[in-house]
Amino acid sequence: MNISRLKKFTLATLLAATFFTAQAALKVGDRFPDLNGFKLEGKLPDALKGKIVIVDFWASWCQPCKESFPAMNDLQKQYGDQGLVIIAVNEDEEKSDMQDFLKANTAAFTVVRDAKQQLVAVAGIQTMPSSFILDDTGKVRFTHTGFHGTETRKEYGQQIEALLKK
Amino acid sequence: MRLKQIVLLTALAVAVGSLTGCDTVKPWQRKTLADYTMRGDRDPIGESIADHIFFSREMASGGKGVGGGGCGCN
Numbered sequence: 001m002n003i004s005r006l007k008k009f010t011l012a013t014l015l016a017a018t019f020f021t022a023q024a025a026l027k028v029g030d031r032f033p034d035l036n037g038f039k040l041e042g043k044l045p046d047a048l049k050g051k052i053v054i055v056d057f058w059a060s061w062c063q064p065c066k067e068s069f070p071a072m073n074d075l076q077k078q079y080g081d082q083g084l085v086i087i088a089v090n091e092d093e094e095k096s097d098m099q100d101f102l103k104a105n106t107a108a109f110t111v112v113r114d115a116k117q118q119l120v121a122v123a124g125i126q127t128m129p130s131s132f133i134l135d136d137t138g139k140v141r142f143t144h145t146g147f148h149g150t151e152t153r154k155e156y157g158q159q160i161e162a163l164l165k166k
Numbered sequence: 167m168r169l170k171q172i173v174l175l176t177a178l179a180v181a182v183g184s185l186t187g188c189d190t191v192k193p194w195q196r197k198t199l200a201d202y203t204m205r206g207d208r209d210p211i212g213e214s215i216a217d218h219i220f221f222s223r224e225m226a227s228g229g230k231g232v233g234g235g236g237c238g239c240n
Contacts, residue, residue, distance in 0.1 A: 061200040091194040
C-alpha cells in the first residue's frame with residue numbers, strides 16, 4: 001500500500017476515534033437539549049418556555065447530592081412562584097436506589113430518571129452533582145459542579161435573581 | 167494486491183478501534199467506587215497499625231492516600 005495513503009487512513013481513524021470518545025460538556029451559552037427527546041422516566045413539567053430552569057444531575061450514592069436536596073427544596077419554595085422550575089435528573093443504574101433515596105429525602109421539585117444515561121452523556125457531566133441554570137429561552141446561563149453547602153446555595157440564589165430580573 | 171489492501175485496512179481499523187475499547191468509569195457510574203468499603207481510610211485502627219509497620223520497617227510515616235472514596239463527588 002502507498003505509504004501516504006496509509007498515513008492518511010491512520011490519521012482519519014485516529015481523529016474519528018477521538019471524536020467518538022471525547023464528549024464535550026455543555027457550557028454557558030449553549031442551548032440545553034430538549035428533555036423530551038431522552039425518554040426520561042417520570043413526568044416533565046408541561047411548559048418550560050419562559051421559565052428559569054435548573055437541571056440538576058444526581059445519584060443516590062453521591063453524598064453531596066444528598067446535601068443539595070434541602071437547598072433545592074428551599075430554592076423551589078422561594079422562587080417557584082416567580083417562575084423557577086427545578087428538574088432533578090437521577091442517574092442511578094438501579095431504579096430502586098432512587099426510590100429508596102426519595103423515601104428518605106423529600107423532593108419538592110420535579111424528579112425524573114435518565115434510565116439509559118443518555119442525557120448525562122450528552123451533557124458531558126464530569127462531577128456529581130452537576131447542574132445547569134437555564135434562562136427563559138433554554139440557554140445555559142450558569143453551571144455548577146459539586147455542591148459546597150451554603151456557598152453554592154448562595155450562588156444559586158444570586159444567579160436565579162439575576163435571571164429573574166431580566 | 168487488492169485483497170491484501172483490504173485485509174491490511176481491516177486489520178488496521180480493528181487495531182485502532184481496539185485502542186478505544188478501554189473505557190473509563192463514567193462519573194455517573196461510580197456507585198461501587200463511592201461505597202464506604204472502597205475508602206482507604208475506613209479503618210483507623212488498621213491505619214495506625216500499618217503506619218507503625220511502615221515506620222518501624224522503613225522509617226516512613228504518612229504521605230499516603232487521599233481523603234474520600236472514589237466517587238469523585240465535588
